[in-house]
Amino acid sequence: MKHLFKPETMRQVMIILATIVFVKLVWVVVALIWLPTSGVEYNEDKGPKNLYYRVRISLDNQPQQAERPKEAPKASIQDIDLLAIYSASDITVVTVRHKGKTKVLSKGEEINGFVLEGAGSDYATFSKDEKLYTVTLFMPKKSDKGVGTITTVNGSAGVSPQRTKSDQEGPVTGEVVDAGDRRIIDRSLITHYATNMGDIFKDIGIKDIKDGDSIKGFQVSFVRRGSHFSKLGLQRGDIIKSVNGQEINSYNAAFGIYKDIQNIENLTLVIVRDNKEMELEYEVN
Template sequence: MKHLFKPEVAKGIWTLLILLLVIKMSWFVVELLWLPTMGVDHSKESRAKALYYRVKLSPNDGAVPTTKRPVQTAGSIQDIKLLAIYNASDVTVVTVEYKRATKVLAKGETINGFVLEGAGSNYATFSKDAKTYQIDLIVSRKGEGSIKSAQTSAASAPSADQVQGEVIDAGDHKIVDRSLLDHYAKNMDDIYKNIGIKEIKKGKDLEGFSISFIRKGSPFAKLGLQRGDVIKAVNGQKIDSYNAAFDVYKNISNINNMTLVIQRGKEEMELEYEVN
């Protein structure tokens, strides 16, 4: 059989194959021990978003949103408490508490910079700096202190004929039953059913009050008051404003004696009363 290759050629081919195999094995060992498994050592680019963001804290990059807290300014309307209301078609008077002091205000008068503009059955409105504020009436637990509105319906208002208590003439003075004062202290509407009070003004200034009518046989008539009398003072307190008048009214249940100074015609008179 004739040989295809000469022995020298065949030996050279086997030598070359063995050399290639050795090189391949050597490269495999190097790759396994020293080279990275993924081939080229580089960071793979990722399109995933980071779990955090960088934010510049420079104040020039825009205002950081903050939660606003209410600021308590001095002289707030919240410092004023509404204790009592008298509201009629021609007059509005309220009693308020400010800095633990009680004050009676007529429409247009001011407390702590707030002007009384009007009132409803259970609230009063004030104004300041072209703004309007509303204060709700505080209802006392004992039912005292709040003056009923003159707009109360006739069905719910107590009758003037149901007033308990008498006025007894003792000569130089009159004795007034305390239950009578207690009734009028809690039922202001009944006062205006028995007596009419009219303002006395000089220009725009209020100077006092006069009696425009008195119901015949009423407790006020028994007090010795007459139509046309001008009330000047009560227990030494000059009655020349709604403040003064309602200061007397709100304390009427606490008095034991009362001196009423009136002007009748050209004569000034003193009427004395004992309360028991």
């Protein structure tokens, strides 16, 4: 019987197949250990690297200059305008303006750090830091209905005099009674406020109302609840136009009425409230 294949040939074929299987098995092991599980790694060529880098230098360790606190503007007597003066043997009251706001001061009170020490016929004296300053009132012009031009002058140094309190100070007595068509004021109240003007402005605030450069009245800015002035029927926002028929169109006119307040028997105020003019009637008893 004749063989189809020679034994030697079959042996060589088996050796070749065994070699191929071995190589394949080795390749599979290498692939599982070192090669990626999916895809192919790809390193992008990003070009040549920079030879320098940006570096932020911190200056925290360098000494810093301390910021100088801003100095507050120094108070100046020239910032105070003298609008009106009422000076008698037992009382001194002035009206001043500072930064657009009007304020009434009695002796011993201060504004912008300056204390009112006294007044003459056309000037007022203020003290600060043991120095005395004079503020002059220029007399109003008749053509300006008593308003006039108000200016200040430089202060002069001096020793501050001691302040004295008015001998007329004392408790407020008397009452205001509502009688329907009018209110009855006890004369003791008039006497007290006529000699202690500083007490007036603890209970009521007054500021001028202007039409251009002319004063057209004085407005009530506040009334302390429960005070005698609240019992007079005055309310915040009321504008006092006239007293007993005399128009209140200047500080001189207002102080003129105040000067003679103890001599009156009846009092009529014309006021504007909520854009309506009305009268308030009083009887002094």
